[in-house]
Amino acid sequence: MNQRIEVVGAVIVKEGKVLCTQRSVTMRLPHKWEFPGGKVEAGETLKEALVREIKEELDCVIQVNEKITRTEFDYTKSKIALNTFYCSLKGDDIELLEHEAMKWVAPKELLKLTWAPADIPTVRMIMRQMND
Numbered sequence: 483m484n485q486r487i488e489v490v491g492a493v494i495v496k497e498g499k500v501l502c503t504q505r506s507v508t509m510r511l512p513h514k515w516e517f518p519g520g521k522v523e524a525g526e527t528l529k530e531a532l533v534r535e536i537k538e539e540l541d542c543v544i545q546v547n548e549k550i551t552r553t554e555f556d557y558t559k560s561k562i563a564l565n566t567f568y569c570s571l572k573g574d575d576i577e578l579l580e581h582e583a584m585k586w587v588a589p590k591e592l593l594k595l596t597w598a599p600a601d602i603p604t605v606r607m608i609m610r611q612m613n614d
């Protein structure tokens with residue numbers, strides 16, 4: 483029925499900044515900012531799902547590093563669990579294939595974006611960790 487959906491999000495860090503992507507009008511939660519990623523498919527590990535999603539969304543290869551956290555959030559129509567990992571880019575080129583926009587944002591500026599509601603606890607955690 484209304485099962486919790488496992489979602490993975492990549493916190494891609496480069497030169498102390500975090501890659502943030504904005505959902506497009508055709509996606510659910512239009513215009514909200516998020517970590518690129520998506521739903522885990524049957525038979526995939528979280529890390530495999532993340533590598534696949536980032537290739538699909540940004541046409542680039544990432545290295546998945548430490549896990550940040552798993553947080554649960556109940557939207558009206560779905561319940562998700564957001565699993566986030568620190569990641570690094572293996573190359574330099576990013577192509578936005580699904581999102582409306584992207585930005586490299588310093589940790590202390592992250593809360594200036596309008597995030598998907600499920601992301602707020604993770605954003606706060608990253609801000610604490612990266613400012614240490």
Ligand SMILES: Nc1nc2c([nH]c(=O)n2[C@@H]2O[C@H](COP(=O)(O)OP(=O)(O)OP(=O)(O)O)[C@@H](O)[C@H]2O)c(=O)[nH]1
Nearest residue numbers: 489490491510511516517518519520521562598600601
């Ligand atoms: N990728 C991603 N999804 C998020 C984040 N925060 C958040 O609430 N979500 C939600 O988690 C779900 C992920 O779905 P998605 O649409 O990005 O993933 P997908 O490409 O695998 O799904 P689709 O093929 O059904 O569209 C959406 O409901 C999205 O709104 C986030 O930071 N990153």
